[in-house]
Amino acid sequence: MKKVYGSASEALDGLLFDGMFIAAGGFGLCGIPELLIDAIKTAGTKDLTFASNNAGVDDFGIGLLLQTKQVKKMISSYVGENAEFMRQYLSGELELEFNPQGTLAERMRAGGAGIPGFYTKTGVGTVIADGKEHKDFDGETYILEQGIVADLAIVKAWKADATGNLVFRKTARNFNAPAATCGKICVAEVEEIVPTGSLDPDCIHLPGIYVHRLIAGEHEKRIEQRTTRPAA
Template sequence: MKPIFHTFAEAVQDIPDGATLMVGGFGLVGIPENLILALVEKGVKDLTIISNNCGIDDWGLGLLLKNRQIKRMVGSYVGGNKEFERQLISGELEVKLMPQGTLAEKIRAGGAGIPAFYTPAGVGTIIADGRETREFEGKPYLLEEALTADYSLIRAAKADTMGNLKYNKTARNFNSMMAAAGRITIAEAEEIQEAGSFDPDTVHTPGIYVQRLIVGKQHKRIEQLTVRTSPA
């Protein structure tokens, strides 16, 4: 049985200043929004965040960014976050960007206990400057090191009391691999069911990777609202 927390403040209470966090999601899809809000309220600072992107200006990781709680961002997409752009250009925020596939594989490797791997992505670009490359079958590859985190904050559609998780379609995105790469994984889910209620073949993340559970309602914000003018 995994600990089931009743407040988000309790779930993140031991996350210290300077911690490295993996945060699931793609845009605003599948983000652990309630855990992020708890970190905003806690006021923890100097965080290193590993995530595909940094939310939007007024939601998700964008709230931590606005509060100057993030010191370093590791991701693959800047997106439409104007505050992210401002802090990057001004030098207030340390940013490491990389190809999205490379980011995903670095996280997957970290969860699998693989310290590094070679990839063709980035060879011949500024990403490879000063980095180790090696040829395999006549083709150059760039060495990339795995990523792990002190904590992984993820979002699931369903959990059981043993920590087994299911995701809803594309909301799985980075969540499943991040769950394996965090020393402590905290999962917020729409609902928590009794152990044994899941068909084992339908489990996306085994409970061995999850240390804490909490139920959280999703607000389902729209990242970019696109409308058309009705005919006159």
């Protein structure tokens, strides 16, 4: 089965459609699938729902798709770095479903594991719990959260082999692995594709069975808030 494609647009060919649900990996601007996001922008696919820890910044990451108004709804934990997101939400142009970070990660993991829902104490007594089933376990109240199953998962890894085994680097591992598993189709972009068999099996973070298509490319790797101290 061919998994390696020549470009992001080739890897997404035949997968995109208006109104689809996409799970995207990344944490802040670390480990976001920037090449695939740019290809979605170029394709012009609209009315998208994204499940992602954040929405990038105004001119990078999912923020690019907000600028072109291709996103209808965000399921996110944090959106504080994106002024266009705030503007669209406050004006009623964009739907928003806030999730605590751990809940969002577990919703993705659960969906990928075939678990339709789970109970958690996180959010009990807050607006997060509004409209959700409540249940007591050992005298504690929990709320029911649904697993996420997306039409497409887009993720970014450090290395891969041609079979799709992925190795993430540091912070990029956080949301990429659960996001990858919860998509009906997963497309991954990496910095380097190495020969099959050269990756240490004990160092593989995501088995290739979850990855359907794969590209390698150059990445910008922006930093959200660069803080430095004066030279001594």
